[in-house]
Amino acid sequence: MNTFLIAGVCTILATCSIGAVAQSSHLPDSLPELTKEGLIKDYRLAMDILIKQHPNPYKFVDSITLNKRIDSLLQKAAAQKDVFACMQFSPIQLIRDVHTNFNFSEQNTRDVVSNTNFFPFPVIIERGKILVNIKGSTIPFASELVSINGQPAKDIIASMSASTYSDGFINTGTDRAFGNFQISRSMRQHNAQQYELEYMEPQTKVVKKISMPALSASPGFHTTRQAVFPVNQLARTYWIFSSYDDARKTGTLTVNSFNLQEAYAYKEFSTFFKEVNKRGFQHVIIDIRNNGGGNPAISALLYSFLSTQSFPNIYNYRTRLIDISYPEYAVADGQRKLSDEDVRNNRNFLYQRFNKDSISGRYIGNERLKEGMLENYPPDKDAFKGKVWVLTGGGTVSAATYFATLVQKNKRGLIIGKETGSGEQSTTAAWFLNYLLPNTKSILTVPMAELFFFNSTTDNGRGILPDKEVPMDKYLSYIRQTTDPELAYAMELIGQEIR
Numbered sequence: 001m002n003t004f005l006i007a008g009v010c011t012i013l014a015t016c017s018i019g020a021v022a023q024s025s026h027l028p029d030s031l032p033e034l035t036k037e038g039l040i041k042d043y044r045l046a047m048d049i050l051i052k053q054h055p056n057p058y059k060f061v062d063s064i065t066l067n068k069r070i071d072s073l074l075q076k077a078a079a080q081k082d083v084f085a086c087m088q089f090s091p092i093q094l095i096r097d098v099h100t101n102f103n104f105s106e107q108n109t110r111d112v113v114s115n116t117n118f119f120p121f122p123v124i125i126e127r128g129k130i131l132v133n134i135k136g137s138t139i140p141f142a143s144e145l146v147s148i149n150g151q152p153a154k155d156i157i158a159s160m161s162a163s164t165y166s167d168g169f170i171n172t173g174t175d176r177a178f179g180n181f182q183i184s185r186s187m188r189q190h191n192a193q194q195y196e197l198e199y200m201e202p203q204t205k206v207v208k209k210i211s212m213p214a215l216s217a218s219p220g221f222h223t224t225r226q227a228v229f230p231v232n233q234l235a236r237t238y239w240i241f242s243s244y245d246d247a248r249k250t251g252t253l254t255v256n257s258f259n260l261q262e263a264y265a266y267k268e269f270s271t272f273f274k275e276v277n278k279r280g281f282q283h284v285i286i287d288i289r290n291n292g293g294g295n296p297a298i299s300a301l302l303y304s305f306l307s308t309q310s311f312p313n314i315y316n317y318r319t320r321l322i323d324i325s326y327p328e329y330a331v332a333d334g335q336r337k338l339s340d341e342d343v344r345n346n347r348n349f350l351y352q353r354f355n356k357d358s359i360s361g362r363y364i365g366n367e368r369l370k371e372g373m374l375e376n377y378p379p380d381k382d383a384f385k386g387k388v389w390v391l392t393g394g395g396t397v398s399a400a401t402y403f404a405t406l407v408q409k410n411k412r413g414l415i416i417g418k419e420t421g422s423g424e425q426s427t428t429a430a431w432f433l434n435y436l437l438p439n440t441k442s443i444l445t446v447p448m449a450e451l452f453f454f455n456s457t458t459d460n461g462r463g464i465l466p467d468k469e470v471p472m473d474k475y476l477s478y479i480r481q482t483t484d485p486e487l488a489y490a491m492e493l494i495g496q497e498i499r
Helices: 036-053 063-078 083-089 106-114 153-162 174-187 217-224 262-278 296-303 340-353 399-409 472-480 485-498
Strands: 101-103 123-126 129-132 144-148 194-200 208-213 240-245 250-255 283-287 315-319 330-332 354-356 363-365 387-392 414-417 426-436 443-453
Touching: 036 063, 036 083, 036 426, 036 443, 063 083, 083 174, 106 217, 123 174, 123 472, 129 153, 144 153, 153 174, 174 217, 240 262, 250 262, 250 485, 262 296, 283 485, 296 399, 330 426, 340 354, 387 399, 387 485, 399 414, 414 485, 472 485
Parallel strands: 250 283, 283 387, 387 414
Antiparallel strands: 101 443, 123 129, 129 144, 144 194, 194 208, 240 250, 315 363, 315 443, 354 363, 426 443
């Protein structure tokens, strides 16, 4: 039994031509609760909070360089003519932490979208290429955009990579961000009426030029839902989804989160692996490209269905402090300000579970924190003995990266896809604080601890690197056929083994 990841009825949108161009009326440069001056003030406050509260703000940059970069971005933000263009200079990503987030209020989000002229179509971003991701447009599906308003595609992608939330020096965060390309690109010129584009149609090298009108908010937002990036949308709709290919003797398990109750996760994993064993399958594909993480204990639980022997399941948490900095801005349950009792309870909870290291001055998780954790994890009685293929990408984060680490470290399968979005050695995780920022009512989310895998003491700032990446020519071919590239490539490799 698969459980829905999100509630609601899935509506299949019919492919249609883009219409309803942007109106000539001028859109506002600020909003009632979102002004350029207020946003810059909240950016500054957010960075002050992060520097004080984040478990390791100087992990990938020294304090002097960080402060210079903050000042530089805020100066660029101040130089913009409106609050919309100001948004591209958020300094939050300078921390280089996939779990730190700055989110606008629901009202401001709605106002931003409603007062923006949209870039005319969704795109796919892949290894230096921007590809048209809609059918029925003036520009053919899978055409490559060479430039937008004179800016080369590689520069556009570089700016996106730099501002995408990922751990360390990972740049595959564009996997998570390209779905929002229309919004992020439109913010630079929210009043734009036209886009000057250079593009090449599929399988050609001839550069064509076209001027396309921007779209007003309603049809513009509608086109974001017409993206046809070829993945199994049904599988992405559930927490866990399974499918079986008898011809290839291959089972595919899509796991979109590890933030699951153990009883539910075990039932789903056990049902799948019992079935593939019953059918005598020789291959299993585990798809965690869209898995934003959760509980690493559930990662280990899934790996126990792949392991042929007991395996080390070792991780621990560290933090700089167990107190809440800037408690006057800390909130819970949406926007309820934390009470003095909330603050005391939070400190007492962490005080019981962390011991201060006299040498480093940091707090390290103790045995109370590890209560119930299996460090020598046995294989499940229904463990799969065949070949394992794991699909990863920039959307593979936190506990999902830990699962990929277990597979790769134990040489139990082949990783296909792209570098994971969070670190191989460590990431931030566990307890999160929310801060309500006064000038824009935005929410800053800050993790309170670092999670280190296998007793790591360092972090090279990289994720799990794949054993195989889909060759670019094959990737483009799969896209043109509206076929899921990583899944199709894995199936192709499996087919070669079967022959």
